[in-house]
Amino acid sequence: AQSVAQxxxxxxxxxxxxxxxxxxxxxxxxxxxxxxxxYPNRGLQFLLKYITxxxxxxxxxxxxxxxxxxxxxxxxxxxxxxxxxxxxxFCAVRDLYNTDKLIFGTGTRLQVFx
Amino acid sequence: xxxxxxxxxxxxxxxxxxxxxxxxxxxGHATLYWYQQILGQGPKLLIQFQNNGVVDDSQLPKDxxxxxxxxxxxxxxxxxxxxxxxxxxxxxASNDREGNTIYFGEGSWLTVV
Numbered sequence: 426a427q428s429v430a431q432x433x434x435x436x437x438x439x440x441x442x443x444x445x446x447x448x449x450x451x452x453x454x455x456x457x458x459x460x461x462x463x464y465p466n467r468g469l470q471f472l473l474k475y476i477t478x479x480x481x482x483x484x485x486x487x488x489x490x491x492x493x494x495x496x497x498x499x500x501x502x503x504x505x506x507x508x509x510x511x512x513x514x515f516c517a518v519r520d521l522y523n524t525d526k527l528i529f530g531t532g533t534r535l536q537v538f539x
Numbered sequence: 540x541x542x543x544x545x546x547x548x549x550x551x552x553x554x555x556x557x558x559x560x561x562x563x564x565x566x567g568h569a570t571l572y573w574y575q576q577i578l579g580q581g582p583k584l585l586i587q588f589q590n591n592g593v594v595d596d597s598q599l600p601k602d603x604x605x606x607x608x609x610x611x612x613x614x615x616x617x618x619x620x621x622x623x624x625x626x627x628x629x630x631x632a633s634n635d636r637e638g639n640t641i642y643f644g645e646g647s648w649l650t651v652v
Contacts, residue, residue: 457639468545468630469582469643476639515581519639524595526572527632527641529581 564633
């Protein structure tokens with residue numbers, strides 16, 4: 426079965442420092458991987474995706490993610506964190522071999538301190 | 540283009556009452572999803588439509604939850620009777636046949652008291 430794991434419930438980082446939010450996956454075949462962000466009292470906003478091609482994927486708001494097949498990871502990164510990046514981040518995999526739905530991780534709360 | 544529209548945004552009801560949520564997907568998107576997100580958890584799929592047909596409703600509690608997408612466009616999710624554990628955010632999402640990205644609405648926040 427397809428799944429993703431987010432090992433950290435919360436990540437704390439100082440403003441201006443680089444941030445990493447971790448995600449590992451378990452899939453059959455080639456993975457379609459996604460990152461979404463959820464701000465307080467809002468829905469999910471699409472950040473970026475990996476389908477194929479370059480392992481470094483660039484997305485919205487200066488975020489990027491690195492696909493690593495050997496480590497089955499898809500970590501979200503940003504070179505310089507902003508206080509406004511504080512939110513809940515979800516990694517997800519597209520279940521292409523079943524019903525094509527998104528399967529989400531449990532989420533990681535990012536807190537950026539001034 | 541307009542995003543996924545959902546209403547109402549917030550609803551508070553007493554247990555055993557009923558509630559309905561409405562979703563209008565992005566224009567032209569054939570696939571529509573309803574997800575349930577309980578506080579502190581990741582979203583879980585309740586039901587998936589392809590046009591007006593159900594693709595997956597294996598996680599839908601059918602004794603109390605129902606959903607329809609009669610004309611293959613907008614959709615309604617109903618809960619009757621509601622239980623305390625139904626307190627959650629109900630997220631609607633859509634994508635087109637060729638697209639790889641699933642887009643979400645702002646969610647309908649339900650509190651059952």
